[in-house]
Structure formats: C-alpha cells, structure tokens
Amino acid sequence: MNYTDPAPVSAENYDDDTVRGFVFFTMFWGAVGMLAGLWAALELAFWQCNLESPYLTFGRLRPLHTNAVIFAFSGNAIFASVYYSVQRLCRTRTASDLLSKVHLWGWQLIIVLDAVCLLSGFTDGKEYAEPVFIVDQLITLIWVVFGVNFFWTLARRREKHLYVAIWFYIATIITIAVLHLVNNLSIPVTLFKSYIVWSGVQDALIQWWYGHNAVGFLLTTPFLGMMYYYLPKAAEKPVYSYRLSIIHFWSLIFIYIWAGPHHLLYTALPDWAQTLGMCFSLMLLAPSWGGMLNGLLTLKGAYERVRTDPILKFFVVALTFYGMSTFEGPMLSIRSVSALGHYTDWIVGHVHGGALGWVGFTVFAVFYWLVPRLYGTRLYSTKLATIHFWTGTIGIVLYMVSMWVTGVTQGLMWRAFSQDGSLTYSFIETTKILFPYYLVRALGGALYLAGLLMMVYNLVQTARSGRATNPPVPAESVRPSRLEQV
Amino acid sequence: MKKDHRWLESQGVLMSVLVTVLVLVGGLVEIVPLYYVRSSVPPIEGVKPYTPLELEGRDIYVREGCYNCHSQMVRPFRDETERYGPYSKAGEFVYDHPFQFGSKRTGPDLHRVGAKYPDSWHYYHMLDPRQIVPGSVMPKYSWLHQNKLDTSLTKKKMQVLRKLGVPYTPEEIEGAQAAMQAQAGGIYDRLREQKVENVQSDREIIALIAYLQRLGGDIHWREAQQP
Ligand code: HEM
C-alpha cells in the first residue's frame, strides 16, 4: 500500500451512500440500546419492570444494552465516520462498493441475530463477548471485509501521507481482530452453544485483556481518530500539535494492552500480573491526557465560537469527560482504591462517564457536522442541537453523581464492622438504601435518551431539506494547509 | 523525529506492521506465562469437574446471565471472608469454561454459597426472591420450576469439555444420564423432606440447585469449620 503516483484526475465520486446507511443505523440502534439501558436501570429500582418474562430479566437485558450500545451504536458510528473521512483523507472512493455493502448489511444482520440470541438466553457468558459461536464467526467475517476494504482504499490513495486519524483507525482494525479471535476461541456444541478453550483464571485474564482493550480500541482509538478528523474541520483550525499526536499515538496503543488486569485486582490472578496491570494503568494517564489536550488546545483562539456552536460544545464536553474517565480509571487501578470501588456502582459510573460523555458526545458532535454535508444543506435547527447539548449534559451529571454516591455507599457499608466485631449490615440492607439514587440515575438516562431523540428529529429534518449527494473526488490536494501543521 | 515520522506516514504497510507488533507485546508478556509457569495456578487437591447435572445447572446460570449481578470471587479482605467464606483461590476454577467471576455485585457473591442454605431455600428463592429476602430486587425465575431440563446435549457437552482438558472419563460420559437421574433424585428427596410440594425431579431448577450447592465446596471449608 505504498504511495504511487496519482492517477490522472478521475471522474470518480465519493461513496457517501454507505456513510448515510451507517449514520441511519447508528441513530436507530442508539435509541434501541439506550432504551434497553433505561429499562435495565428501572428494573434495578422496580424489579416488576421485567414483566416477569424470561426474555426481559435484568440478566438478559443488560447484555443486550451493552452489546447494542457498543457494537451497534458505537460500531456503526465508527464505520460511518471512517468511511467518510478515509475517502477524503486518501482522496479516493472506497475501494469496493460490494465490500461496503456487505459490511453495512452484514453488520446489521449480526446485530439483529445477536439481539434475538441474547434475549432468548443464548450467550457465551463473558462481558461484551456474549455473542454466541455462530455470531462470533460472522463478526470475524465482516471485520475482515471491513479491513480489506479499508486497507485496499489506503493502497489506492492519492495522498502520500497517512493523516493521524488513519493511524488510529489502523490500530483499531488490527487490535480488535486479535482480541476478538483470542477471547472467543471455543469449541462448539451447537452453533449457539460452545465452550471457551480457556478456563478459570486464564479465561479471566484473557477476558479482561479483551474487555479493557475493547474500551481502548473500540471506544477510544477510533473516537480519537474521529476527533482528529472532525474537530479541526468543525473548528476550522489545524491540530494543535503534530509532535504530540505522534507521541501520544504510539505510547497509547503500546500501554493500553497491558492494563487489563486492573479489572482483577485482589482476585485469584497471580500478583505479578496484577502489579503489571496497575503500573501500566497509571502510565496510561499520560498518553490519554495527551490526546485530550491536543483536542482542547486545537480550539485555542476559537473559544468565542464554542459559545455559539453546539458542535464545538459537544466536542469540548466529550474531551473533558475523556480526560475525567482517563483520570478516574488509573485511580481505580490503584489496589487500595479498587478494593473499595470494585463490584460497586462506582465502576458503572466510571463506565458511563466514558460512554455517555466521551463516546456519545463525540458521535453527536460528528453527526451534527456530518449529516448536513451528506445532504448538501444546513443543520435544520442549531437551537434544538443546543438544547440537546444541555439535556444530555445534565443527564450525564445526574447519572454519574448518583453512581458515585451509590458506589461509595455500597463499598463502605460492605466493609463496615460493629464494635463487637461482626458485620454491621446484611447484604440486603446495602441494596435497599440505593433505591432513591437509582431513580436519579434513571432520570439522568431518560434525559440523555431524550436528547438523542432530539438529534434524530433534527437530523431527519436536515436530511429532508437537502438531497443525498456523492460529490466528485477533487483533482488537487486540499489537505495540508487546513488540517495539519507540517 | 518529525521528519522520520513524516516518512513513516507514507509507508502504510510498515506502519501497520509496527502497530501489530506493539499491541501484541503486552498481551503475550502477560498471558503466556500464566500457561507455562505452573505456580501461577497452584493445583488444589479435591477440585473436581462438575457432575453432568451440575454442568447443566451451570449452563442455566450462564443462560440467565446471573453473572450480571453476582460475582464468584471472594477477595482476601476480612469483611469478605466474614460475609462469604474463605477467599477464592486460582486452583478452584480450573474447570470453569467460561469463568464467572463477574464484575458487579448487585446481589451478594456466590462463590461460597454452596451448602450455605438447604435446597428448599433455593427452590423458594428462585420462585419468588422476596418471599425469602424481603426487599430484594432479583427477578422471579418461576419458569425454571416449569421447564423440563433438556439433557439431549449433555453427553456432547462433556465430550467437548474433555477435549479442552476436563478429565471426564469415557465411562462418566456414557453414564451421564443415569448419574443425572441419581443426583436429581437425591435433591428431589431432600426437597420433599423439607416439605416442598409439587416438585418434579426433571425440572431445570433441580440442575440449578445442584450447581449452586456445589459452589466453593471443593476445599471442604464448611466441614472444617464445624466444631
Ligand atoms: C440512556 C442511557 C443509558 C442508560 C440509562 C444506561 C444504563 C445502564 C445500566 C442500568 C447498566 C447496568 C448497571 C449495573 O449492572 O448495575 C448499564 C451498564 C453498561 N452500560 Fe449503560 N446506559 C446508558 C447508555 C450507555 C452508553 C451510550 C454506553 C456505551 C457507549 C453504555 C455502556 C454500558 C456498559 C459498558 C455497561 C456495563 C458496565 C459494567 O460492566 O460495569 N451505556 N448501563
């Protein structure tokens, strides 16, 4: 895939139909996945919400929620952003229309199949790796399709240099493939039931090597790539520091992989592995904040626009939450902090700071910028987007604060001893006390979901006011001066 | 540095190879020793594979997603050993495909729940948790008491696990059905003794009880604690 001389100006057009497809499904599955999250949140306050149906018990709904928001919402958003930006950055149409179509529809098929399986009780029983044997194989297949299409497009590029966004995409595609294959290595009993080849503590280590790096390479690196492409576009300023982007890219991908054992502190995992995980998690703070700072500082001098432009507002808050969860994460990796926080709602709060704040808000920022361009028009309502911004932000704050309170409450009550040396609280006492906070969390989730629905309405109206176009690939490079400081 | 990196950015293949090598290092260094250093998982005498009925019960545990609310990993803290029992050791999980440590305690840890309560406790608790623990948010699982346990795949499951290193003997695999009936019969008898009405020995709940009562007991700590 080395650089070759540009072909004579072709009559090629960008393929934005695929991008529009992924955008549509992102919003659809986002609504479904977050509704499942809200529902699950309500079940923890009122168990009756499961309607006493086997299909809707918390144990099946929660994996549906996590799979839907991670693979369907975040996944489709990543694909939309990648297909749009890679074509521009390589100044070529995506290599194969056929592969693009197979990717788009294959991924939706996987999601539907997985959802049906999960609700019916077919699961591999490992967090975020719940899809059963046959679905795992389909995921592998479609991921390979994505990879081939992506690298083939790079090979056809008319720009000599790969822009930083693409480095992050490359890391995503390669690493997710490795993680998925190793963590799902199993022997089938039927197509829907298999046993993982790893067992016990080894399975646990591999699972959290996967789990943490699903966070790292599905919820972080592609979103950093998106940040590097769309933020400078939206701010109309070059990335703050090229040098910083180099340093934090290489150190981030190297360090991330080691951090998995922070999910297993004080468990039966050997101590040396726990210590490695803790140390690398602490180090991970630096490259994470490198990315955050590079994003925030790109807005230097554009602060006036941040006040009026909801897209930049979403970016600023997304990066702030990214900074916050990547500070909280290393703290939670310290053994004594983990001793208090592990197994509690604190972790759930940490997850959603990253998920709602960083992942969700980055998607919203990108989509408010992207969809008007996909339809050659302007955003239907900037005001509604601003309302979305505030509704979502309040939602996240309610979610996180309530989870900090419940998390620390649980942690402290579990370990409380009375004067006579017996445990102060029975387990159920520590559960009942959480009720009011679970209502606050559900309210936060409802606000966040309401914000998403506002965006869906806004973007549908936007699309209706314009026309789907596939613009021609420009003959001359338009990149360097605008996107990069060389 | 900037200039060299600028050059690297035009070398897509090289860049991808570098990325691959970098992300493989950490995983290999952490995962491989866990297989080759025997002391990582010191074997514990007395840890045995699940019986066929317990295996089916475990698969129900996985199917219902119990791991979403319950951990199976007691940490070495005074409050946890006081509340649950001896802390969990690596050697106790060698036959767990997949592991079920969990990551969130919406309900209590279950690793040492085996033999903590009588069978009838679990029977009623799964039927209506609030009957036993007022204020619980756990769902009712009444279908477990109605569904017949599907044993058509049990043998095949054991064969697969055998391939993965679980030491089931061919005789054990052949005799799976009989072994299941015998163990289920025992649970049935105990439930009847404990005055549970309308029990049937071929229901899913029986397998689940078998699994739960087995948990964390291979180290015989309850017996050791009796005066
Ligand atoms: C409307 C918004 C949302 C609500 C109300 C919500 C609610 C919930 C609830 C109730 C749980 C279970 C917590 C527990 O077991 O105690 C959960 C777990 C989870 N959610 Fe969400 N969620 C929302 C959005 C999202 C989004 C957008 C993402 C990711 C992009 C996400 C990722 C996750 C993950 C990864 C977990 C598992 C956490 C863990 O294993 O500790 N959620 N969510």
Ligand code: HEM
């Ligand atoms: C420097 C970066 C980070 C570090 C070192 C880190 C560290 C941690 C730690 C220590 C836990 C707790 C595990 C436990 O006690 O059970 C955790 C859980 C989690 N974190 Fe992070 N975190 C980081 C960033 C993020 C970000 C940005 C996100 C989301 C986009 C995220 C998503 C999650 C999820 C989904 C879990 C829950 C896993 C589970 O228990 O199911 N993390 N993280």
